[in-house]
Amino acid sequence: MSTSIVLAILVTSLATFSSRLLGAISSERIKETSKLFRYFNCLAYSTLAALIARTIIFPVGVLSDASYLSRASVVLFCLFIFFISKRNFVYPTVLSAIMMALLTNYL
């Protein structure tokens, strides 16, 4: 293994694990019925939603080559499928991959 890649992996894992460990240590004194817990619950959901929106609208990696139109079409279509399938997670997930592959191929 080349040294630079191994160091980059170690640095990445350190940056990731520090947030996790700090969260685990901080939560020792927080009760699940407290206002602070409810506040962090809101922060967690909101941060995840922000991450998902950013992943779809401003992606990094291979998804950045897909057009805005194809990404928006896939998201709207999959949400539509999610609601008409009585909130089933599997159908929209599987369809999203097929639809994205087809759209990028033909658009």
Place this chain on the structure above:
Amino acid sequence: MINREFFLKGFKSILAPDSPALALGCCFIAIGALLKNLGFSIQESIFSTMLTYALPGSLVMAESLLVGASLLNIFLAVWFVNARLYPMAVSLFPLMMHESQPRWKYYFSCHFIAVSAWLIMKSKYKDIDKKYRIDFWIGVGCATWTTAVIGTFIGFYASDYLDKNMMMGLAILNPIYFLCMMVGAMKTIQIGASVVLGLLLGPIFYFLSPEWSILLGGLVGGTIAYLIGELNVN
């Protein structure tokens, strides 16, 4: 030690029809293929997934290596993207804390904090006796972590057979799955407002600062949602 019954119950939870295993596995297939294209060996790719186990962080590391960023830059870029794991941990671990359980279980299992495992635990914790929730969580975490490692392995060796369109299809799976799960979790005013505000503010803050957009979107959106919920209760 770890209660085997609850560990296995957690481990098997990813076999449920609505589990994130499929989406998670497909995304790590894309990561495995990406890492191979960047020049990683199979050992380095597996090592990366095992130690990092966070999709956005792995992507940021890969992009940073591609542009020749320094280790400090990689650390800061990954830390900004993965700082979301802090509120996720704080909003999950109090649900699993029990005085009879040793602390090492919590410190060890915090490595499994990731969107997929977090969402599974959030939806199932009420069905598990509080004393054994940590064992159930370790089972869920081990299962999702194993799925990620297997996905990376498959992606690394399948990369020669995956064209760009297929890679895009694999890459969109995870955000769509998580988006559906988040929309499905909008059962209270606070959670609903948190998700909607996060979805709106994340991209808006991106124009101000790409690095801080997730944290700022989450902080501002979550704070407003919390206040809306508290005012509504009062």
